[in-house]
Amino acid sequence: MRFSSTDTYIATEDLMVAVNASVTLERPLLIKGEPGTGKTVLAHEIAASLKLPLLTWHIKSTTRAQHGLYEYDAVSRLRDSQLGDAKVKDIGNYIRKGRLWEAFESAPGRTVLLIDEIDKADIEFPNDLLLELDRMEFYVYETGVTIRAKNRPIVIITSNNEKELPDAFLRRCFFHYIRFPDRETMERIVAVHFPDVKKLLVREALNVFFELREIQGLKKRPSTSELLDWIKLLVADDLPIEALRAKDVKTALPPLYGALLKNEQDVHMLERLAFLSRREGR
Numbered sequence: 707m708r709f710s711s712t713d714t715y716i717a718t719e720d721l722m723v724a725v726n727a728s729v730t731l732e733r734p735l736l737i738k739g740e741p742g743t744g745k746t747v748l749a750h751e752i753a754a755s756l757k758l759p760l761l762t763w764h765i766k767s768t769t770r771a772q773h774g775l776y777e778y779d780a781v782s783r784l785r786d787s788q789l790g791d792a793k794v795k796d797i798g799n800y801i802r803k804g805r806l807w808e809a810f811e812s813a814p815g816r817t818v819l820l821i822d823e824i825d826k827a828d829i830e831f832p833n834d835l836l837l838e839l840d841r842m843e844f845y846v847y848e849t850g851v852t853i854r855a856k857n858r859p860i861v862i863i864t865s866n867n868e869k870e871l872p873d874a875f876l877r878r879c880f881f882h883y884i885r886f887p888d889r890e891t892m893e894r895i896v897a898v899h900f901p902d903v904k905k906l907l908v909r910e911a912l913n914v915f916f917e918l919r920e921i922q923g924l925k926k927r928p929s930t931s932e933l934l935d936w937i938k939l940l941v942a943d944d945l946p947i948e949a950l951r952a953k954d955v956k957t958a959l960p961p962l963y964g965a966l967l968k969n970e971q972d973v974h975m976l977e978r979l980a981f982l983s984r985r986e987g988r
């Protein structure tokens with residue numbers, strides 16, 4: 707079974723090649739790309755298209771590698787021992803499995819494990835996972851047991867580039883950068899989300915969107931998820947196409963621009979551009 711576009715996700719040729727290569731090589735797939743370009747959703751789509759279960763490990767600034775393996779619940783054990791509970795005799799009762807352990811145990815088939823936003827964690831985090839991701843095994847000190855993957859999970863790791871990842875970690879991954887979709891790909895992405903929207907509206911909306919992205923000096927350029935939100939609003943408001951047509955973003959702010967522009971500096975910049983171009987046009 708190979709990964710390809712689905713009726714909810716558009717995968718470009720190079721993305722398909724990367725996913726299938728990492729599955730074949732049994733190496734984690736490291737996915738980077740602008741925010742909102744479908745990195746997280748990709749793991750869901752891979753799981754769905756390969757018909758495998760998905761486990762998600764969402765990384766935060768406080769996440770440590772050990773959390774993905776297991777945690778020892780010493781507090782519960784202490785409480786149980788004070789209450790004279792017989793459970794305390796078996797320390798295994800207080801070992802809480804992490805996402806990686808769950809993925810290692812999956813049977814009968816493989817699991818897709820999404821390690822989402824790895825760059826949010828401490829710089830040591832990726833290094834601390836090297837051995838586990840390489841050998842797909844780890845040792846539980848409390849019980850003296852080695853946990854080995856019954857089936858190597860398909861590991862998808864996403865990063866927004868907030869931190870550099872260490873070389874030793876990179877060496878173990880297959881890397882893919884999701885390039886920002888070109889116009890034709892974007893049309894297909896919009897079509898899978900809004901199959902019934904008028905072609906003309908999509909065309910005008912994409913004109914405005916790509917023009918906006920080209921403006922130099924924007925702090926946060928809108929991406930796929932912003933475009934999808936915007937189109938949803940345009941449709942919900944049943945806006946006439948004339949409201950978009952021939953509306954150069956340099957002469958007026960697009961309608962419902964709050965879905966596209968996410969900070970006041972960018973809104974001010976566009977207002978200034980509009981003011982200048984109106985003055986020149988006079």
Ligand SMILES: Nc1ncnc2c1ncn2[C@@H]1O[C@H](COP(=O)(O)OP(=O)(O)OP(=O)(O)O)[C@@H](O)[C@H]1O
Nearest residue numbers: 714715716740741742743744745746747895930931
């Ligand atoms: N190629 C695509 N095909 C279909 N939908 C897409 C595609 N790329 C992005 N989307 C849509 O864009 C939205 C954002 O996707 P997602 O949350 O996966 O982005 P992300 O790259 O993980 O963003 P972030 O870096 O902010 O976490 C989703 O609604 C998703 O369905």
Ligand SMILES: [Mg+2]
Nearest residue numbers: 745746747864
């Ligand atoms: Mg994401």
